[in-house]
Amino acid sequence: MSGQIFHDGEADLAHRAKWWTGRALIYGALALWAFICLFPIFWTLTTSFKTAPDVMKGNILPWWDFRPAWLGWRSLGLSPETIFEESTVREEFLKRFLNSLVTSVSASVLAVILGSLAAYGLSRFAYRFGPMRNGDISFFFLSQLILPPVVLALPFLVLYRELGMLDTRIGLILLYTLTVLPIVIWIMRDQFAAIPTELEEAALMDGLSIWGAFATIILPIALPGMVAALILSLVLTWNEYFFAALLTSTHANTLPVMVASQTGSQGISWWSMAALSAASIAPLILVGILLERFIIRGMAAGAVK
Amino acid sequence: MSASGDLLHVVEPDGLSPRRARFGRAAMWGAGAILLLVAGAQTMQALGHADLGFTTWRPTLYAWLLWMTAFCWAQVLIRGEAGKRLLFVLPAAFFVGSMVVFPLIFGLGIAFSDWNLSSPDGRRFNGFDNIAQMWGDPFYWNALGNMVWYVLAILVEYVIAFGLALLLNAEIRARRFFRVAFLLPLMLSPVAVSWMIGKSMLEPRFGPVARLGRELGWENPSFFGSPEIARLTIMVMDAWTFIPFMMIMLLAGLQAIPKELQEAARVDGAGGWRGFREITFPLMIPVSITAILIRIIFKLKLADVIINVTAGGPGGATDSVTSFIFREYRDRSNVGYGTMLAMVYLVLIVVAMTLLMKAADRWMRPKG
Numbered sequence: 128m129s130g131q132i133f134h135d136g137e138a139d140l141a142h143r144a145k146w147w148t149g150r151a152l153i154y155g156a157l158a159l160w161a162f163i164c165l166f167p168i169f170w171t172l173t174t175s176f177k178t179a180p181d182v183m184k185g186n187i188l189p190w191w192d193f194r195p196a197w198l199g200w201r202s203l204g205l206s207p208e209t210i211f212e213e214s215t216v217r218e219e220f221l222k223r224f225l226n227s228l229v230t231s232v233s234a235s236v237l238a239v240i241l242g243s244l245a246a247y248g249l250s251r252f253a254y255r256f257g258p259m260r261n262g263d264i265s266f267f268f269l270s271q272l273i274l275p276p277v278v279l280a281l282p283f284l285v286l287y288r289e290l291g292m293l294d295t296r297i298g299l300i301l302l303y304t305l306t307v308l309p310i311v312i313w314i315m316r317d318q319f320a321a322i323p324t325e326l327e328e329a330a331l332m333d334g335l336s337i338w339g340a341f342a343t344i345i346l347p348i349a350l351p352g353m354v355a356a357l358i359l360s361l362v363l364t365w366n367e368y369f370f371a372a373l374l375t376s377t378h379a380n381t382l383p384v385m386v387a388s389q390t391g392s393q394g395i396s397w398w399s400m401a402a403l404s405a406a407s408i409a410p411l412i413l414v415g416i417l418l419e420r421f422i423i424r425g426m427a428a429g430a431v432k
Numbered sequence: 433m434s435a436s437g438d439l440l441h442v443v444e445p446d447g448l449s450p451r452r453a454r455f456g457r458a459a460m461w462g463a464g465a466i467l468l469l470v471a472g473a474q475t476m477q478a479l480g481h482a483d484l485g486f487t488t489w490r491p492t493l494y495a496w497l498l499w500m501t502a503f504c505w506a507q508v509l510i511r512g513e514a515g516k517r518l519l520f521v522l523p524a525a526f527f528v529g530s531m532v533v534f535p536l537i538f539g540l541g542i543a544f545s546d547w548n549l550s551s552p553d554g555r556r557f558n559g560f561d562n563i564a565q566m567w568g569d570p571f572y573w574n575a576l577g578n579m580v581w582y583v584l585a586i587l588v589e590y591v592i593a594f595g596l597a598l599l600l601n602a603e604i605r606a607r608r609f610f611r612v613a614f615l616l617p618l619m620l621s622p623v624a625v626s627w628m629i630g631k632s633m634l635e636p637r638f639g640p641v642a643r644l645g646r647e648l649g650w651e652n653p654s655f656f657g658s659p660e661i662a663r664l665t666i667m668v669m670d671a672w673t674f675i676p677f678m679m680i681m682l683l684a685g686l687q688a689i690p691k692e693l694q695e696a697a698r699v700d701g702a703g704g705w706r707g708f709r710e711i712t713f714p715l716m717i718p719v720s721i722t723a724i725l726i727r728i729i730f731k732l733k734l735a736d737v738i739i740n741v742t743a744g745g746p747g748g749a750t751d752s753v754t755s756f757i758f759r760e761y762r763d764r765s766n767v768g769y770g771t772m773l774a775m776v777y778l779v780l781i782v783v784a785m786t787l788l789m790k791a792a793d794r795w796m797r798p799k800g
Contacts, residue, residue: 157599161613163672168616170640171628185643241524248520251440256525264521271532272726273785275733277754278774279532281767282539285549291488305531308524324440337516366621368736369754373761383623387740397632404624415619419612426677427684 168412174401175199182397199402220385220406227365227381230296234303235360239353241304242311247341249312250319251327265316272309276369279305284373296379302370307360314359314428318352319345355425358418365411382407448512456509463495463502470495500526543775547768555768562772572773574748575756576780578663582734582752585667586727590720592671593678598708600679601686618676622736629669630741656742659749666750669737674730678723685719686712721792728788732781753777 173187176195186193197206204214248254249265256264283302284293292298322345330340346353368383375384386407389400415422471492476482504522507515546558566572600611620628633639634655645653656662689712697707735754738744744751744759753773760770 153599153602153604156595157604157610160596160599161610164613164617164676167625167628167633167672168620170633171624174632182638185638185640187640241527244520245524248517252517252520254518254521264525268524268528271528273729273732273781274532275754275774275777275781277733277735277757278539278778279535281757281761281771281774282535282542284761285542285767286535286538288549289489290493291490301531305528308528312524327440337513338519341520362619366623368621368623368739369733369758372739373758383621383736386621386627387623397638400627401632404627408620408624411619411621412616415616416612419608419615422615423611423680423684426680 168408171401171405171408174397175399175405177398177401179396179398199396199398199400202396202399203402203406205402205406220403223380223382223385224407226296226379227383230299230303230379230381231361231364231367233296234300234364235307235357237300238304238307238311238360239315239357242308242356243315243349243353246312246315247319247345250316251324265312268312269309271305272313276306280370280373283370287374294375294378294380298374299371299379299381302374303364303367306367306370307363310363311356311360314356314425315349315352317428318349322348351421351424352428355421355428358414358421359425362411362414362422448510453510456506459502459509460499460506463499467492467495467499496530500530539771539775542768543772545768548765549767550765558768562769563776565769566773566776571748571751571756572753575744575751575753576777578749578751579732579734579753581663582667582670583728583731585671586724586731589671589675589727590678590724593675593723594682594716594720596675596679597682597686600683614679615676617673620673622673623740625669625673626737626740629672630665630737634665656746656750659746662742662746662750666738666742669741670731670734673737674727677730678727681723681726682716682719685716685723688719689715718796721796725785725788725792729785 170187173189173195174182176189176197176199177186177193178196178198181193184193189195197208200206201209202216203220204210204212204217205220209217245268249261254261254264259267279302283298287293287295287298326344326348327337327340330344331337335343366383367381368387371381371384372387375381386403389403473482473484474486474489474492477484477486504519504526507518507522509515511518542555543562544557544559545555546561547555596614600607600614604610617625633641636642636652636654642653642655654661655665693711693715694707697711702710733754734752735758738750738752738755739758742750744755748756757770757773757777760766760773
């Protein structure tokens, strides 16, 4: 074995250097933005374990420049020593949490059912409602996206008052369904359009009805898209604040309303506010980490035709 | 794209008996009669002609639900297979119809009246007084002006989102980690963000950002003191939550571009910037326009952060239309005026969005 025969030329070495600076720049930018995205979450989590002096001194790293304490979580009744004791704050929190869960899950499921059916129908059959044809019907559904919530808020406030539906979960569920329905239809329309009609034709030949073919052949294929639409709806409805703030007061108010009402009061301490915020965003952070694939799929569905 | 005929052809084997159709019509009209009866009785009571013991309008709601169900069922009975096809779209259409069309018409009625929910007088029709009041309301025009600024901020968001999408599309390690990290802000509720960033991180004494500002030589960091800075802060917070949204749409667009195109460009000697400007960017224009339009729609609903961080202050500098109307209702219970403002806003939005979409359509169409 003699020495190396082929050597990199001068030009290639310059190329290497350029490549390395390019890499460094890319990873630098990535790291910077990841820091910008993650720091507020990190800050909220750590602040919930701080005590007053830590907050004043602006300590940031736990165990490095402050010793974590359960102060914030104790005020929520969720720290290790208070978790088995009675706590009105915790009950309040769990009640709001349950409200958020019930409203967002029911609204998303309802929207996915209604939206998938409509999107399937529009992708397969020609309808005529008076002067409206398929294109117009689709546009009618999708145009709801433009409608700002504030336009509906006050009429609904009056309507719900007359119907005795103020401060009820069902009232919120209906409105939330309405807000996410266009998004679901938008996503599902693309999903169904991508499924060849030959599949149903074969099923119809074998004696299935339209609804039978839809339920047994098409639904399983479109399921990933439906899950994507469901998760996107869940995120949007879980975070909804505007309608909840206007239409609920004591029974049906959701987690964002509780968080917002706490921020307003001056006396509340940072650590308990941080614990409350952290607890209210935790479920969605989990969803984001575990189901990121579906969220991205849902949002990408409409982007590329 | 809409075909004139069905994409899926169905042979209709069902011989529909006239009895079945008659029964269907009877069910539909019967439910309709019940609806009219109940609604009529409730209206009578509301007008004070008779006391029938209704406390809410719920009976009418139930009758309406009954009629919708009967209508759907009757379609199947009368039209057979074609009715079954209608059943796919009817529920959603009914839902949107009763949740949007009816409240909008109802809202128009409220908009032309003087109605303070907390006063016992109830509703009073006042014609165009609300419009006159709106014309002279500097805060509403100010809020509309702010919306223009907020929407313009989307251009900056777009540039950042595009950059991030390019970064994520480059050949990098730990792509999944970065993608999740970049996505997370979108998961957080605006209300939580208001506290996490607006109230604690930007707090002038103890907040880490204020500390950083002081380190960098900003004497008294205050993020909500002057109108311009406050508006900018709100823009930044909103951008922080929604940049991932545009980024993902753009990333999907980037991934749909065939790799061969880039390679061909590189072989032809167009590397880096030129390859981007002449190959990637033109191909990304349709996706970009979709992303920006959707982002504008979301931006026009901006309210949560403003309500919770600044409540419109200082002096209305950060007010969006939605947050302004929200306070108008919450502070003064003024339903009539608030609804009129919202309706005007809706008209403005619809006009602006239609013009924008027309312009985008013309711009996207290939020249030639």
